[in-house]
Structures are given as structure tokens and as C-alpha cells.
Amino acid sequence: MTELVVTRFAPSPTGHLHVGGARTALFNWALAQKLGGHFLLRIEDTDQARNSQEAVRGILDDLAWLGIHWQEGPVHAGVGGDPRGVGPFFQSERLARYDAAIAQLVATDLAYPAFDTPEELDALRKAASAEKRAFRYVRAAGWDRSAALARMQREPHVVRLRAPNETIVVHDQVLGDIAFGPEQIDDFVLRKRDGFPTYHLAVVVDDEAMGVTHVLRGPEHLNNTPKHIALQRALGVRTPIYAHVPSIQNADGSKMSKRDKDKAARTLAQQAFAADAGLHARADAAIDAKRLAGWLGNPKSQLETSELDALERVLALDLPSVTVEDFRHAGYLPETVNNYLALLGWNPGEKLADGRDREQFSMADLAQKFALERIGRGNAKFDRAKLLAFSQEALAALADAEWLERWRSWCERYRSGVAASGAEPERVLADPARARVFAASMKSRCATLAAATAPAGPGRFALVADDAFSYDEKAVAKWLAKGEPSGFTILTSVRATIEKLAPFEPTEIEAAVAQFCEASGVGMGKVAQPLRVALTGTAASPPLGETLAVLGRAAVLARIDRCLRETRPT
């Protein structure tokens, strides 16, 4: 009888999923798929101090967007997971289980109550560090069990495990066997003063209760693993298979974390305020002035996610993307994020027919090919340029209709930001034929969905009103004012051709313009560039046929007229 493979992702609800967490979730999901097992989601909300419903919702939403679905876990108002959803798996709702484990351990004298105050422990730690030795909690000599148990009934206390006096070997599937000597496992806390379990207890009890067979997690947990094994032995339960994946770092080698955004925001905000004191008024409208001042002055403080978002918006800060939501906002496809993340520390090890390594794969490929043996051991730096290149390629590979659908829903979700940039997606979306041309011409020109609406982006010209763009002076001088005949003259005559043209589609437009060139004996550039300047304000745009077709005849004529009116010297 083979055991059902169960993997899990167990985030604590402190904000949107960051890339490291997303990759861990993805790997766990993939392993379960590969082995025909279950992937479950468990919210580790045992810290009463930092814990938010909003964050839970955000994480669930992030996972659902990525397409990482759980067979077992929280059921949350239509977000992600299996509709049969077993759960909810919130540790805060499972306190009875942890207490039962504690009772068992205390009864067998494998755990004991301790009454030290946080201040006392703090003093001990300081003393240890002053003497340059490692602090290790040990039960005082002459400890009286029955007195302690009696005292436990009436005094606030924590419960600690009696750490075993033995070396514990972790059989890590990525790193190999790692030995931890007894001096590295002290009598750590299992249950806090507030009655909530610590992470260590909750994780061990739940992994056992949920039948978890494989634990894939970040490297920060490696040193916790011997503690977990010690606890499993005390409890008399199995030890799952462990695998620790390397961390994801910033370009400078520091660990990639949510704090990076906060730090970058402080620096950028200070610069912005220094450059323009008037910005203070705008910032004050968005977030509490006192909070803002406190945060600016104290590098250790952090803004709430909502405050940070508000500040980012009003000051137009360009903050680094670190969470899944950031990348979604930045216009990446979920499959691209998954693909890139998976490649950070894992690869399928396949060669393509042309000799290149397989780097691009789908979720289905991942589910089929994922294997622990191919997880790398070194840390990986997050390379935004490569992600962008992946995004570019994935977007270009989409069918026009698909691109359009993705772009439409992106625009809807981030409507306010799109509007703030001055883009009006409805302008092209309103007409299916024009929308399709837009999609086709944006696909190879946009590395992200957001690029299409960006203020200086390639789709800009099609998304603004006919009188809402300005003319690049240099382009006007070079392509309209100069030459014999001048661009203005050519514009006037080509206008007549355009006015009569039907159907108004890329191929026909291209042909008509080519014919016009032929007939009037001027080169293509002499016609195309003046048209581009008149239509988009600049000399750069998609091919002429696409540019005109996207705008539609009425807009094209209106823009030519406006250009003649506004830029032609009288």
C-alpha cells in the first residue's frame, strides 16, 4: 500500500505573497502533481500581533491568479482551491490539537512549564552575547517537577521542550545529510504565554495531522528542522521528507524581501520631497501626515501595504516589484511568473532539438517533469531583465484574441492607474476590428501588458484623444518642415488617397500608400514619416497599415487636419 503524497504551503498572513513564497508554493504544488498526491494550503496565523484577514485574502488571491490550486485548505469566498475544499486550515482554529500535544508531552515529562519573564531572558541573552558565547536555554539545576506543575495552574508560563542530548541528522533531499549537535537544540518554546502554539509546535502537529509527506520550504527553515525532528520524536510521530530550496536574492546579493519596497520608497520619497516641497500637500491627502513623518525619519519603521500603495500613487514612485501582486500589476502573465520563478533554482534538464536548453514550460510541463533531484543548491539572483524577456516572448506567442482578453482584464483591474496615465483603452476596445489590429501590433512591441498603456509606450498613440497628444518638435522639423516637396505638402495629397480608401485595413492601406508613392515618385520614407508625425506626434510607430487601421479613418483624417493646422507655419 503506497502512501498518498501530501505537500503543503504554509504562509503566515503578513501581506501579499512575495516571489520566494510563490516559488515555494509552486514547487510544492508541482511535486504533488507529479507524484499524484495532494497539495494543501495552511494559514499559519498563530501570531496574534500580526495577522490580517486582508492579507489572507491577498495570498489566496495571488495563488489563484498563479493557477496554484489546493486540494485541501481554506474555503474563501470563491477564491482559488477546490470547490470541495476541505478546511479551513487556519492554525488559529486548531488550538485544541496543540494543547493536546502539549498535555501529552508534559505528562511524560518531555516538556515543562517555564516562568521566566521576557525581560529575564533578554538579560540572559545580552550577558551571553557580551561574553561572546551562544545563548542556549537550559532548565535550571534543582528543578522541581511537581512544584512546577502546581505553579503552572496559576501562573502565566510558556511550555518548553526538553531537548534531547543527541546529534540529529537531517536527511535533506536537496542538500544531503546535515548533522546538528546537541548544543544547537535548546529547550525551545512550544506554547507561548498567550496560549498560542509557537511555529515549531504548530507545524509539527499539523504536518502530522494532515498527513504531510514532503516538506519543501525556504532555507531559513533549515536550522529549525532538527528542532522539528526532536519534537516529532518526543511526540512519537513520523518525520516527513525534507527539502530546503535556496533563497532568491536581489541583484546586490541581499535577500529579496517585502522590506525592499519599503526601503526603496523611503529613499525615493525623500528625494521627491527634496526636489519639490509642494508634494507634501499631495502626500498628506493620501496618508496620515504624522505617520508619514515618523516613517520618513525612522528607517526601521514600515508603512502598511495600503499606505505604501497610496504613497506610491500620489508621488508616482517607481518601486521595485517583489510580491506576486506587484508583478501582476506590472503586467506580467501568471504563466510567465511561474515559468521564471520555477527556473530560479530548478530546470527540467532537457535539450531542445536545436541544441538549446529548455527554459520555457507551462504549468502542465512543470506538473509532469518536476523532481526534487533537479533543484539547485546555490542561491539565485532575481534577474528582472530575463523575466522581462520571458514576458515579451510569452506575450508575443499569444493569439491576438487572447492577448486582447488578457489586456482587457488587466486594464479593468488596474483601471485607476491606467486612467491616471491618460490612456483610454475603450478607444480601441470599442471596435473589434481595430482592437484586433491593436493586439497584433502591440504583441511584439510590449514586454508587459502594462507597456501598452504606458505614457511613452508603443500603444499610446491609439489610446489618447485626437487632440490629446503633442508633436515632437524635432520630428516636425525633420519630416514635415523640410524637403521639397515638404512633408506638409505630401500630407495634404496623401490625405486625399486615405479619404477614399476602402476597406480601411492594414493590407489595403499599405498597398494604397505604396501606390501613392509610386504614382507621385517619392520614396516610402517621405510619406510614412510625415504621416507618423501627424498621427502619433513622433516618427516612431508600428507599420503604417497598422497605425492607420488602429486609429480608423475618422481619427486619421482628424489628426492630419489638426497637424496641418497646428504645426504648419502660416
Place this chain on the structure above:
RNA sequence: GUCCCCAUCGUCUAGAGGCCUAGGACACGGCCCUUUCAAGGCCGCGACACGGGUUCGAAUCCCGUUGGGGACACCA
């Protein structure tokens, strides 16, 4: 400070003792294509951290050095 982990082009990586003159991708540079901007095609630049072993033979195994990362909470 103590403990743990890691180490191939700038970055992600392939590499399981001879297939390695170390392969691919991104980035970068050049050329081609071209009505502009892209996209695409071709070419180029570019790495086994260092020092000792083991072996007929080391990027690959062992030891040390150096460098990087992580952990040392009543956070997870």
C-alpha cells in the same frame, strides 16, 4: 560571535571523472532585414574563486583558504 548552507560567463544555468577547445538563455556589442519603432536572423564578447591533494586523467571526488547567504525570539 556561534552554528548551518553554498560556490561554472555580469545574471540564471547545463555539466553525475575522460564526450569540455566547458553548452544554452538573458544582458551587452556588431552585422543583416527594414518606410520609423519593434520583432526576427546571424556573429561576437564572456566563467569552472584560490591553494593543496586523490587519479593515467578533475569543472566534476577529498581537505583547506577566500567569498557569499542563512539561522541564532514567548515571529513564522
